[in-house]
Amino acid sequence: MPRLVLASQSPARLATLKSAGVTPEVVVSGVDEDKVLADATERFGELDPADAVLVLAQAKAEEVASQLEDARDNADVVVVGCDSMLEFDGVVVGKPADAEVARERWRSMRGRKGVLHSGHWVVDLRDDDAGGTGGTLGSTSSTTVWFADIDDDEIDAYIATGEPLHVAGAFTIDGLGGPYIERIEGDHHGVVGLSLPLLRELLSELGVPWRSLRTS
Template sequence: MPASAAPVRLVLASRSPARLTTLAAAGVTPRVVVSDVDEPAVLDAARAGFGADLEPADAVLVLAQAKAEDVSARLEDGDDEASALVLGCDSMLELDGEILGKPADADDARRRWRAMRGRAAVLHTGHWLVDARDPEDGGTGGTLGASSSTTVHFADVDDEEIDAYVATGEPLHVAGAFTIDGLGGPYVDRIEGDHHGVVGLSLPLLRELLGELEIPWRSLRDPR
């Protein structure tokens, strides 16, 4: 039989219900601590540092890292659950070379859907892990990340369908103004890539990152 793995506490640096649900469905119950990062400021600083604009896959990774490191630093300030693994995530939709986060308002969401319908776009999700565990708990101090990119093919919906979907309010709270696991699911014809990446957290990629830190996936799962 395989050796058992010591349990590892996971902190999710995101308020996304979809990411939390994705982890829960895989048997992982993280503690949620939302980061306080100023996303535009983080991206501006990254652009200044690189001396050029960021590719979408790099932009989401920069934000995921900022979120994970912000929460990790706050946990280190006397938190009784500071010894944990911290996961930061960020998602953006790329359409015609433009990066789309959450829409500004309902009008913006409608404009986006009229541009996306009947077409394909790429959903990029950055993942960043910070091993903030104490050394006696096996902590390595490691920090690493990667991005997943999934092509999304949208249905050719009409204006009435767009208006009805935007009226639900759901598109206003998600990157790209759509979901695949909620009310927006019927408007996605198909995807090319990892389904979980579109939801906002790629479980296979997270498992790979854990492997880089020599942490087996099963150590995150809730006891059965």
């Protein structure tokens, strides 16, 4: 059975996989995101948000794959890396620097919509005997999110929980921010940070059926 390694420290991504019956190993990358994006921009020109998250997901997956390549027990490993950004008014919005930034962000987002982009990249480290392809590929999930038109008191109460400071776009859909998301167009799991349907498709292209990863 293939072993999935998640190159992310995100509790939400881990919980998403576990809820689908897959319990991955977690190996966090040491990627310098600013440098990766700067290098990619120098090579390819200005990146749109959908490409930026894909570049970062690839860097994270390949950095962890390089960590594991010399390990003696990696013969059946497949690595997945992810990254997420909110595109709002044509601008990329990551994690807010502090509570005031998160507050101002929510004041601008309320009653409006943005697009949450989540990049996914998969690296096949499996040996030939385990069906390995040596493949590496990825894609981006993009979901439109409509934010509720909440008042300042509601924003302040949400910021006070601390949750918005730790997530891309300063919101969650699967946590305390859920009540403030009116609707979405696209994949719910992509907003959480890992699109299960997209990951299934990428793994299928590498010859890894989703059912082979289920541990429950």
